[in-house]
Amino acid sequence: MKTHLFLCTGPTCSQQGAEETLQSLQAVLGDRNLHTKVRVTLCRCLGQCGNGPNMVVYPEGVWYGHAEKEKIGQIVQEHLVGGTPISALVLTPVD
Ligand code: FES
Numbered sequence: 001m002k003t004h005l006f007l008c009t010g011p012t013c014s015q016q017g018a019e020e021t022l023q024s025l026q027a028v029l030g031d032r033n034l035h036t037k038v039r040v041t042l043c044r045c046l047g048q049c050g051n052g053p054n055m056v057v058y059p060e061g062v063w064y065g066h067a068e069k070e071k072i073g074q075i076v077q078e079h080l081v082g083g084t085p086i087s088a089l090v091l092t093p094v095d
Contacts, residue, residue, distance in 0.1 A: 002037045003080055004058045007067075010045035013052030017068050021053040024069035028076045038080055048093050057085075065091030 007025065009018045022042070029035050046054045051065035062085045064075060071089060079085050 004039045006041050007055040008046045009042045012049035016052035018053040020069040024072040063091040
């Protein structure tokens with residue numbers, strides 16, 4: 001397993017489209033045959049409510065905010081496959 005991605009499906013992120021993001025993520029990973037390389041774990045709150053859908057990509061520890069379904073293809077291609085996080089979408093988490 002190369003990448004472990006945590007996607008928040010907590011109440012606020014769900015209101016902001018996390019379920020649609022999850023569906024897009026599963027579809028894109030399936031299309032690219034990446035299910036054996038990318039583990040997706042759902043979590044209930046990443047403490048960054050209001051910027052959702054939020055997700056974190058490990059081992060890099062890169063956070064993405066506003067990760068709507070339309071952005072998933074780009075995140076998978078450029079970051080998970082290409083290895084370069086998308087700086088314009090990166091979220092700096094606040095305490
Ligand atoms: S519900 Fe997603 S960060 Fe809180």
